[in-house]
Amino acid sequence: MKINRYEDISQIDREAKKDYIDRHSAFVHCAAEAKKGEKFTVKVQVGDEYAHPDDFDHYISYVQLWNGETFLTEAHFTPGVLGNMAGQVEVDFHIVPLKNMKLTAMAYCTKHGLWQSDEVKVTVTE
Amino acid sequence: MKINRYEDISQIDREAKKDYIDRHSAFVHCAAEAKKGEKFTVKVQVGDEYAHPDDFDHYISYVQLWNGETFLTEAHFTPGVLGNMAGQVEVDFHIVPLKNMKLTAMAYCTKHGLWQSDEVKVTVTE
Amino acid sequence: MKINRYEDISQIDREAKKDYIDRHSAFVHCAAEAKKGEKFTVKVQVGDEYAHPDDFDHYISYVQLWNGETFLTEAHFTPGVLGNMAGQVEVDFHIVPLKNMKLTAMAYCTKHGLWQSDEVKVTVTE
Amino acid sequence: MKINRYEDISQIDREAKKDYIDRHSAFVHCAAEAKKGEKFTVKVQVGDEYAHPDDFDHYISYVQLWNGETFLTEAHFTPGVLGNMAGQVEVDFHIVPLKNMKLTAMAYCTKHGLWQSDEVKVTVTE
Numbered sequence: 001m002k003i004n005r006y007e008d009i010s011q012i013d014r015e016a017k018k019d020y021i022d023r024h025s026a027f028v029h030c031a032a033e034a035k036k037g038e039k040f041t042v043k044v045q046v047g048d049e050y051a052h053p054d055d056f057d058h059y060i061s062y063v064q065l066w067n068g069e070t071f072l073t074e075a076h077f078t079p080g081v082l083g084n085m086a087g088q089v090e091v092d093f094h095i096v097p098l099k100n101m102k103l104t105a106m107a108y109c110t111k112h113g114l115w116q117s118d119e120v121k122v123t124v125t126e
Numbered sequence: 127m128k129i130n131r132y133e134d135i136s137q138i139d140r141e142a143k144k145d146y147i148d149r150h151s152a153f154v155h156c157a158a159e160a161k162k163g164e165k166f167t168v169k170v171q172v173g174d175e176y177a178h179p180d181d182f183d184h185y186i187s188y189v190q191l192w193n194g195e196t197f198l199t200e201a202h203f204t205p206g207v208l209g210n211m212a213g214q215v216e217v218d219f220h221i222v223p224l225k226n227m228k229l230t231a232m233a234y235c236t237k238h239g240l241w242q243s244d245e246v247k248v249t250v251t252e
Numbered sequence: 253m254k255i256n257r258y259e260d261i262s263q264i265d266r267e268a269k270k271d272y273i274d275r276h277s278a279f280v281h282c283a284a285e286a287k288k289g290e291k292f293t294v295k296v297q298v299g300d301e302y303a304h305p306d307d308f309d310h311y312i313s314y315v316q317l318w319n320g321e322t323f324l325t326e327a328h329f330t331p332g333v334l335g336n337m338a339g340q341v342e343v344d345f346h347i348v349p350l351k352n353m354k355l356t357a358m359a360y361c362t363k364h365g366l367w368q369s370d371e372v373k374v375t376v377t378e
Numbered sequence: 379m380k381i382n383r384y385e386d387i388s389q390i391d392r393e394a395k396k397d398y399i400d401r402h403s404a405f406v407h408c409a410a411e412a413k414k415g416e417k418f419t420v421k422v423q424v425g426d427e428y429a430h431p432d433d434f435d436h437y438i439s440y441v442q443l444w445n446g447e448t449f450l451t452e453a454h455f456t457p458g459v460l461g462n463m464a465g466q467v468e469v470d471f472h473i474v475p476l477k478n479m480k481l482t483a484m485a486y487c488t489k490h491g492l493w494q495s496d497e498v499k500v501t502v503t504e
Contacts, residue, residue, distance in 0.1 A: 001381065001447075001484070003379065010495060030455070069491035071486055071488075106379070
């Protein structure tokens with residue numbers, strides 16, 4: 001199973017490649033620290049500076065959120081959720097951590113396969 | 127297929143029944159108006175004043191968001207996402223409306239079946 | 253939530269309507285009796301005499317299998333699984349019943365909404 | 379993302395390890411050849427000689443079927459679908475191939491993470 005990864009696009013010259021990599025990459029956005037037993041918001045977003053199409057034959061069909069090797073939750077999309085316009089797929093999960101987490105997001109593009117985010121460490125304190 | 131619905135719990139006497147109905151009911155929370163072609167946040171929440179368990183054998187396993195008869199998106203959960211504590215399942219979808227919407231959420235409890243929210247009308251303007 | 257149901261197409265005159273109803277309807281195909289604790293095959297099929305398109309903007313995106321009010325399992329599809337040809341969506345689940353079941357399938361068409369099968373009773377014996 | 383793989387259990391001495399690896403491994407079972415444009419059955423099974431639990435806190439929650447880097451379909455399970463007995467999770471997808479395929483299955487155990495099957499090549503002829 002080939003899994004694609006984000007590359008630092010500031011190091012890439014070709015505009016088309018910057019766009020391709022950025023708009024497919026999954027990102028985990030959340031605070032670096034969480035309180036044990038309290039709700040904690042984790043945004044999973046696909047694309048940062050660039051936007052992915054939401055066409056019938058080319059869209060992000062799902063994103064998943066993992067803590068290490070543990071699957072937490074996922075969202076499934078149908079084309080048109082972004083109005084068939086290009087846009088960053090975005091979903092906020094509200095989870096309740098009990099101990100430190102290593103969060104990773106996965107995103108699947110119906111034309112360009114599976115993409116894994118960088119891991120985001122969250123320190124959970126009492 | 128039996129589909130359960132919210133009832134106004136202020137009209138219900140028995141505390142156990144208030145709790146049962148409220149903690150299973152799906153709610154759509156969003157603004158009443160949206161701009162056409164711009165991101166619009168829709169929160170799907172299960173339970174309002176009361177909280178549902180997140181036990182291995184008793185949890186909310188999925189929520190769906192519909193616009194009229196059109197399925198937009200859904201989130202799947204595994205037990206433990208709320209830390210195995212009681213809590214309102216909550217997920218924010220960011221969609222891009224093009225015309226007026228009638229949003230409905232569905233939620234499934236692994237012990238108490240399928241629950242449908244009230245419909246929320248959203249006026250979409252240019 | 254509008255849920256569509258199968259109608260006996262032999263009682264329908266208009267060919268287009270026969271086709272529309274049949275190709276969207278979900279069907280549960282299985283034996284009428286099962287052995288307690290042994291694997292039991294349940295086929296969920298969408299369409300009986302007529303075939304549904306598998307186009308990017310018009311396909312069956314999921315089927316679910318329910319036992320009464322209990323969700324058992326579901327399959328998600330992306331367009332192209334039937335080769336972008338018309339065909340009956342079909343998936344066989346192998347479940348292990350412990351007591352009598354009342355099986356219902358749900359199917360979702362991305363253009364024509366949610367369809368519920370007739371209920372199929374299964375007698376489970378020791 | 380750690381992805382576990384099958385190992386040839388005949389080469390493993392320790393019974394507990396044989397069991398652990400076999401019962402978690404995903405397998406793709408299908409014919410080696412298919413006719414272009416005709417239905418083709420692909421069984422995804424988890425476990426071969428050994429059976430995985432179907433406990434509330436320990437079960438196979440989903441399987442996916444991929445063709446190379448293209449996601450085809452997936453099935454989600456809730457605990458109890460196998461009657462809360464140990465058993466091989468098993469689902470048959472009926473797909474319509476148009477050209478040669480390289481099929482891979484993924485399976486997720488709620489305690490022991492993600493498992494990838496060996497790739498199965500299918501030759502598709504006119």
